[in-house]
Amino acid sequence: MRAIVFDRFGGPEVLTVASDAPEPEPTPEEVLVQVTHVGLNPLDHKIRDGSSRLASQLELPAGTGREMAGTVISGGADLDDSELGSRGLAPGTRVFGMRPPGDLRGTAAEVIAIAADALSPVPTEVMHEELPRWAGLALVGLTAISAVDDAARVCAGDTVLIHGGTGGVGQLLIPMALQAGASQVWATGRAANAQRIRELGATPIAYDEEDWEKVIEEATEGRGVDVVLDTHYHSTFLPSLDHIAPGGRVVPLPTLADLTPATERGITAVIPEITVTRERLDRLVIGLREGHYPLEVSHVLPLEQISRAHELLEGGHTRGKIVLDLDA
Numbered sequence: 001m002r003a004i005v006f007d008r009f010g011g012p013e014v015l016t017v018a019s020d021a022p023e024p025e026p027t028p029e030e031v032l033v034q035v036t037h038v039g040l041n042p043l044d045h046k047i048r049d050g051s052s053r054l055a056s057q058l059e060l061p062a063g064t065g066r067e068m069a070g071t072v073i074s075g076g077a078d079l080d081d082s083e084l085g086s087r088g089l090a091p092g093t094r095v096f097g098m099r100p101p102g103d104l105r106g107t108a109a110e111v112i113a114i115a116a117d118a119l120s121p122v123p124t125e126v127m128h129e130e131l132p133r134w135a136g137l138a139l140v141g142l143t144a145i146s147a148v149d150d151a152a153r154v155c156a157g158d159t160v161l162i163h164g165g166t167g168g169v170g171q172l173l174i175p176m177a178l179q180a181g182a183s184q185v186w187a188t189g190r191a192a193n194a195q196r197i198r199e200l201g202a203t204p205i206a207y208d209e210e211d212w213e214k215v216i217e218e219a220t221e222g223r224g225v226d227v228v229l230d231t232h233y234h235s236t237f238l239p240s241l242d243h244i245a246p247g248g249r250v251v252p253l254p255t256l257a258d259l260t261p262a263t264e265r266g267i268t269a270v271i272p273e274i275t276v277t278r279e280r281l282d283r284l285v286i287g288l289r290e291g292h293y294p295l296e297v298s299h300v301l302p303l304e305q306i307s308r309a310h311e312l313l314e315g316g317h318t319r320g321k322i323v324l325d326l327d328a
């Protein structure tokens with residue numbers, strides 16, 4: 001089968017498509033899935049270039065990708081067809097999901113073995129053309145739930161500032177913060193993305209045209225916001241600390257973020273940790289189905305263009321998601 005592999009850490013060029021990769025054997029609680037689409041995330045290029053903490057646990061050659069959509073082929077020893085059926089995962093069912101954090105095997109392969117609990121069925125009415133969005137949903141969706149609910153604990157009446165409102169995670173942070181009861185949400189992004197931020201329900205601040213700190217200062221009359229959800233971090237984390245109201249929280253997304261400058265000032269700072277559960281995946285299904293989470297897919301590329309896809313990812317300005325189509 002075809003699978004993307006890399007045998008050394010490095011630039012996008014280390015990724016190659018193997019045509020003779022061995023088909024995986026599922027463990028008793030795993031499901032074999034025929035993958036149709038693979039969602040990509042910045043974590044993929046951080047693992048590939050060796051800069052992620054996870055890279056040290058990886059055995060090379062390795063696969064790439066953390067999430068996907070596809071069709072159930074069969075279950076492992078503990079998952080016969082009737083057990084799979086009772087979980088809504090009968091053979092032939094279209095599913096989406098992601099590798100749990102400790103499972104470093106890739107998803108960019110024609111067939112993968114993946115934990116049954118890390119999958120949820122795609123609603124039957126979803127058209128095949130819509131599958132890229134489902135393939136790109138799990139990782140950013142579960143991250144956004146963790147950021148809003150577990151880390152920031154956004155509650156009714158909170159004012160929220162999101163840095164990077166139209167990235168993969170940002171496009172879900174906006175509607176989820178509003179669902180949690182935020183009274184006002186501002187989101188930074190380039191001016192080119194302002195309209196999209198407005199459509200998602202937030203007030204845009206074009207960081208390439210205006211001084212976002214001044215905008216927040218004036219809009220909150222110097223009080224600052226209750227919550228900052230920072231998907232960018234590099235140039236935004238430190239200045240954000242000057243615009244957080246008493247009792248406020250800051251949630252940087254990158255796992256290597258240094259929280260010390262916040263905690264030294266008595267500001268609660270938490271990096272979200274993804275929890276992969278069927279319950280949370282099903283919440284994403286409802287959100288997407290009912291139109292609350294209109295996650296955008298900006299690029300659908302064939303497997304062979306994985307290096308190009310990583311170049312785009314590394315640019316740091318992805319709008320929504322980049323997805324691989326294995327049948328293209």
Ligand SMILES: NC(=O)c1ccc[n+]([C@@H]2O[C@H](COP(=O)([O-])OP(=O)(O)OC[C@H]3O[C@@H](n4cnc5c(N)ncnc54)[C@H](OP(=O)(O)O)[C@@H]3O)[C@@H](O)[C@H]2O)c1
Nearest residue numbers: 042043143164166167168169189190231232253254317318
């Ligand atoms: N903790 C976790 O478990 C976890 C899970 C998922 C992701 N992450 C991390 O979270 C980060 C974001 O992930 P993602 O998938 O959303 O990335 P992404 O899709 O690449 O989005 C990046 C966003 O950053 C924005 N941005 C770039 N420069 C900016 C600046 N100077 N000020 C404000 N915004 C800026 C971009 O907006 P413009 O295009 O408008 O500039 C874009 O919206 C990554 O570092 C990723 O590794 C962590």
